[in-house]
Amino acid sequence: MSLLTVGTVAFDDIQTPFGEARNAIGGAATYISLSASYFCKDIRLVSVIGDDFPQAELDHLSSRGVDLAGLQIRQGEKSFFWAGRYHNNMNDRDTLDTQLNVLADFDPVLPEHFRQTPFLMLGNLTPAVQMRVLDQMEQRPKVVALDTMNFWMNTAMDGLRDVLKRVDVLAINDEEARQLSGEHSLVKAAKVIHEMGPRFLVIKKGEHGALLFEGDNLFFAPALPLAEVTDPTGAGDTFAGGFMGYLAQTGDCSFDNMKRAVIYGSAMASFCVEKFSIERLKNLTQTEIRERVGQFVRLVHFDAKLD
């Protein structure tokens, strides 16, 4: 089945303790689409860029099955730009610069053939833009997933509450879950967030893995312990892309299949951080992905011998 995603397509300047990248390709929708493209061959992207974005990168997205009919290209304007520096632990980062550029007045317009997509991933953007996309769907998608961040909780909480009522899966990090719910315990946070709308909650804990909640059902997926992390940028979006891509591929929203989707998302994120920017997501093979998922199996499976 097809997957629609809305989010940024952007440039990033990235500094880590081990190197840096300037004007690297970034953006939530870029990572989500590329990651999902390994599972789902019909991906629809809604975003906005300036005339500074390399055509070769757009061509690459198209070649991976990403339909760019919903990508607005503004002549004479600049794409969204973010610059950040990671701390030694590679978990914390400082934002050095944010230039909204074309994103400042982004009004997403869904092409006619995007309006009945069964899987919808609303990347981190202002809740008003996320709502605008939802409002243009002619049919309620089978699964609506949403990412957001503390900034929108601080500045647009009413809008965020409204969108959350229409969302099936909320995928946010642990600090965001704590802020959104007002609860420190993630178990308690999940109960509060379920009440806000999302039936499923994915809490991304970076190098500490991810939790999936559905009512009293609970699943934990580790992050793969890696010898080297080159660049964590986009790992959360890559997770979301793998997760939603796998759901779109299988069309199965049982909790057992949601678990697999979390593992596939985690596997994709583990590739993402191996190189700067989107480099590692450009030419993965299905064999590499299956082998990586096999590593997750070996990492956590045990025979409890309870019988």
Place this chain on the structure above:
Amino acid sequence: MSLLTVGTVAFDDIQTPFGEARNAIGGAATYISLSASYFCKDIRLVSVIGDDFPQAELDHLSSRGVDLAGLQIRQGEKSFFWAGRYHNNMNDRDTLDTQLNVLADFDPVLPEHFRQTPFLMLGNLTPAVQMRVLDQMEQRPKVVALDTMNFWMNTAMDGLRDVLKRVDVLAINDEEARQLSGEHSLVKAAKVIHEMGPRFLVIKKGEHGALLFEGDNLFFAPALPLAEVTDPTGAGDTFAGGFMGYLAQTGDCSFDNMKRAVIYGSAMASFCVEKFSIERLKNLTQTEIRERVGQFVRLVHFDAKLD
């Protein structure tokens, strides 16, 4: 098989955001012994206390199969005392007071019948004391496990290096593993630490679970996500007690059985934090423990459908 443990038997003052306990029973050897007592019926404890330690608590340890022949009781002296305050996240804590008391000149003396114990858990103490215990073993134990902390790395690194050469399993937390190895990546840290002696390395990450390394073999056990954490004190020692108790019970040091030992240790730690001090470890049932391990199975198991 039998398990010998050396470590503190002590009093703790504990403050958490949710309550406090004064003069609560604590100490590494207390937690280790109690936790292990659910798996292994022949536990030998080596420690030192003053004449201020309640006889009822010693009787309770004895009733759980803990042989106190190696527990020195110093008349007219006071037991080791620690006071700490946990931060809101319950992971970080400040030490408010440490009174070594009887521990200042502790010289462990192993009773004759302790000297051929096959499983040895060296709780967190000065490396010189840990070495003194090792030196009194008449036969090299089947498994020697050791806990230590940053303080000994800062003040007694040479002694620690010497002990590590004679250790099979090192069980420390993530920050300690980073300091000991000089590597931020835990995968790299494990390689460095293996070179120091321990064939197995358990890295305890608190609420983020635990990693088990043996060469290129890697296993991850989550911590159970809990709605309430009352008191994290002793969770690491309770983990170690469950881990070593399970190994002593089964006598099996294969990697598959080590995985189970990590899960049993994690299950015991998840009980420990539910109440202050050792309260929750006093009267668990085997049914409760099996059910808790079942929760770990459900938490992480998935069918990858890779075939």
